[in-house]
Amino acid sequence: MPAHAQTSTAAIVAAGRHLLEERGADALTMQDVAEAVGVRAPSLYKRVRSRSDLFRLILEDVADELTASLDAAAGSGDPVADLRAMTAAYRGFAHSNPVTYTLMFAPDSVPGATARSVRSSAALLRVVAELAGPQHTLPAARTIVAWAHGFITMELAGAFRLGGDVEQAWDFGLDQILAVMPGRSRA
Amino acid sequence: MPAHAQTSTAAIVAAGRHLLEERGADALTMQDVAEAVGVRAPSLYKRVRSRSDLFRLILEDVADELTASLDAAAGSGDPVADLRAMTAAYRGFAHSNPVTYTLMFAPDSVPGATARSVRSSAALLRVVAELAGPQHTLPAARTIVAWAHGFITMELAGAFRLGGDVEQAWDFGLDQILAVMPGRSRA
DNA sequence: TTCGCTAGGCTACGATAGTTAGCCTTGGCG
DNA sequence: CGCCAAGGCTAACTATCGTAGCCTAGCGAA
Numbered sequence: 001m002p003a004h005a006q007t008s009t010a011a012i013v014a015a016g017r018h019l020l021e022e023r024g025a026d027a028l029t030m031q032d033v034a035e036a037v038g039v040r041a042p043s044l045y046k047r048v049r050s051r052s053d054l055f056r057l058i059l060e061d062v063a064d065e066l067t068a069s070l071d072a073a074a075g076s077g078d079p080v081a082d083l084r085a086m087t088a089a090y091r092g093f094a095h096s097n098p099v100t101y102t103l104m105f106a107p108d109s110v111p112g113a114t115a116r117s118v119r120s121s122a123a124l125l126r127v128v129a130e131l132a133g134p135q136h137t138l139p140a141a142r143t144i145v146a147w148a149h150g151f152i153t154m155e156l157a158g159a160f161r162l163g164g165d166v167e168q169a170w171d172f173g174l175d176q177i178l179a180v181m182p183g184r185s186r187a
Numbered sequence: 188m189p190a191h192a193q194t195s196t197a198a199i200v201a202a203g204r205h206l207l208e209e210r211g212a213d214a215l216t217m218q219d220v221a222e223a224v225g226v227r228a229p230s231l232y233k234r235v236r237s238r239s240d241l242f243r244l245i246l247e248d249v250a251d252e253l254t255a256s257l258d259a260a261a262g263s264g265d266p267v268a269d270l271r272a273m274t275a276a277y278r279g280f281a282h283s284n285p286v287t288y289t290l291m292f293a294p295d296s297v298p299g300a301t302a303r304s305v306r307s308s309a310a311l312l313r314v315v316a317e318l319a320g321p322q323h324t325l326p327a328a329r330t331i332v333a334w335a336h337g338f339i340t341m342e343l344a345g346a347f348r349l350g351g352d353v354e355q356a357w358d359f360g361l362d363q364i365l366a367v368m369p370g371r372s373r374a
Numbered sequence: 375t376t377c378g379c380t381a382g383g384c385t386a387c388g389a390t391a392g393t394t395a396g397c398c399t400t401g402g403c404g
Numbered sequence: 405c406g407c408c409a410a411g412g413c414t415a416a417c418t419a420t421c422g423t424a425g426c427c428t429a430g431c432g433a434a
Contacts, residue, residue, distance in 0.1 A: 004400080005411065029391065042393075043412055051392065098294070107289060107344045121349065138351040139359035142341075143334065146360060150337020151329070157294045162308065164325040172326035173333060180367045191429085192382065216420065229422080230383055238421065 007037040009047045009057070017058045021099050030054075055103070062100045066093050067120040074123040079130040080178060086124060087148050087174060094152045102156060105149065121145075131181040140181060147177055194224040196234045196244070204245045208286045217241075242290070249287045253280050254307040261310040266317040267365060273311060274335050274361060281339045289343060292336065308332075318368040331364055 015036035020028050030051055034041040048054045073089035074082040094101040125141055132140035151170060153159075160166050202223035207215050217238055221228040235241045260276035261269040281288040312328055319327035338357060340346075347353050 007411095030393090031391075039411090040413060041391090042395095042414085045393070046411055102294060105340055105344045105346060106293075107285065125349075136359070138349060139356040140363075142338070142347065142351075142356040143360035143363055146338035146341060147330065147334040148337065149341060150335065151333035153292055153340060154329075154333060154336060157292045159292060160329065162312075162325060164329075169326040169329040172323070173330035176327075176330055176364070176367045180363045194382095217422085218420075226382090227384060228420090229385085229424095232422070233382055 007039050007043075007047070011037050012044060012047055012054065013057045013061055016054050017061060017100065020058060020103075021097060024099055025055075025103060059100060059104055062097060063104060063120070066090075069093050070120050071123050074127060079127045082127045083124075083131065083144070083178065084174070086127065087144070090148055091152055091170070094156065098156045102153065105153070128181075131178075144177055147173055194226050194230075194234070198224050199231060199234055199241065200244045200248055203241050204248060204287065207245060207290075208284060211286055212242075212290060246287060246291055249284060250291060250307070253277075256280050257307050258310050261314060266314045269314045270311075270318065270331070270365065271361070273314065274331070277335055278339055278357070281343065285343045289340065292340070315368075318365075320369055323369050327368060334360055334364055 012033060016028065016033045019032055019036060023032075028051075030041045030044055033054070034044050037044075044054075048057065069089050070086050073085040076082050076085065121141065124145070125137060128141040128144065129137045151173060155166060160169070199220060203215065203220045206219055206223060210219075215238075217228045217231055220241070221231050224231075231241075235244065256276050256279075257273050260272040263269050263272065308328070311332070312324060315328040315331065316324045338360060342353060347356070
């Protein structure tokens with residue numbers, strides 16, 4: 001490689017991800033990313049096809065990290081404890097990456113990005129299978145994920161406006177859902 | 188009012204809403220909206236402060252319609268039946284308005300738009316109070332809404348990729364959540 | 375009847391961002 | 405030692421939001 005590269009795809013993705021979280025999706029400009037990595041905007045196109053391609057790369061990066069976080073949380077052997085740890089890790093990750101987390105589930109934004117998050121479901125399915133039994137694994141997992149994702153999304157959107165304790169609502173919901181898992185009974 | 192107006196705020200909002208659903212948020216341009224209502228783009232600014240203001244108006248329109256839909260669904264008197272009807276109406280509305288529905292819960296997009304959806308919660312809270320008892324009303328309602336919203340969001344985002352019957356998963360989740368409501372017992 | 379006032383159009387323009395075209399420099403390798 | 409391409413850069417094109425300022429039509433008062 002002649003003429004030492006002043007940046008890299010990884011650096012661009014990292015800078016983009018950082019700016020994305022910091023300023024929001026609309027405010028993420030190629031110029032700002034370029035400045036952050038120390039080149040001019042057009043040079044970014046040597047590494048990245050387009051702005052939306054940069055979004056795709058960023059969200060893949062986020063999804064990979066989320067997958068790793070979930071895998072790490074599911075190591076105790078007890079399915080209920082694992083599930084509690086995974087939901088907590090999931091919510092914590094979303095709180096740490098609110099913008100990109102929200103973007104991961106935006107229909108338009110990145111076709112294929114959600115595909116990657118499927119990998120995250122492997123550990124969850126294994127745990128839920130123990131709790132709900134093989135017949136109900138998929139719908140039970142979808143119930144849990146839907147609840148967790150919906151709760152977090154509304155939380156991040158500021159949709160819980162009626163007062164009350166949001167933490168308590170989270171605990172309440174998780175207890176309710178765990179309590180009703182068909183296979184076993186209680187948490 | 189001199190020189191008969193060629194358009195109106197309502198027409199602009201309606202056209203914008205239609206284009207928004209049809210082409211997605213990124214593709215909604217002021218020029219397209221102007222063309223749809225029969226004027227030039229700058230004339231829109233006589234009625235609408237900015238593009239983001241147009242988004243706000245559109246989402247208010249959507250939220251009002253959703254609220255009316257939910258109110259209409261909750262008239263049977265039986266709380267379980269009402270709750271089933273409301274969740275079905277909610278999901279149906281989201282399926283009919285996928286883009287705007289998703290946008291309603293986007294944190295950035297429109298500060299205050301979520302506030303309006305609070306009005307929608309009045310009917311829900313009344314029903315849930317009967318099912319879960321006064322102490323658990325708020326967390327129980329949040330559990331239901333979080334689940335429904337999460338499920339619908341993932342559905343719209345195409346996040347249910349592992350096969351299986353999505354309808355069955357919806358029914359399963361709703362049954363599970365209804366079954367565990369503290370106040371009464373079964374659906 | 376007439377004439378001013380203003381709502382509500384319009385064209386022209388400026389600013390910002392994404393993206394492309396095409397040039398130049400650098401330095402590894404034959 | 406010189407070729408050549410990776411990877412910078414500047415310049416320029418395009419689309420879009422938004423503003424400035426002009427023009428017209430018709431309501432209503434004199």
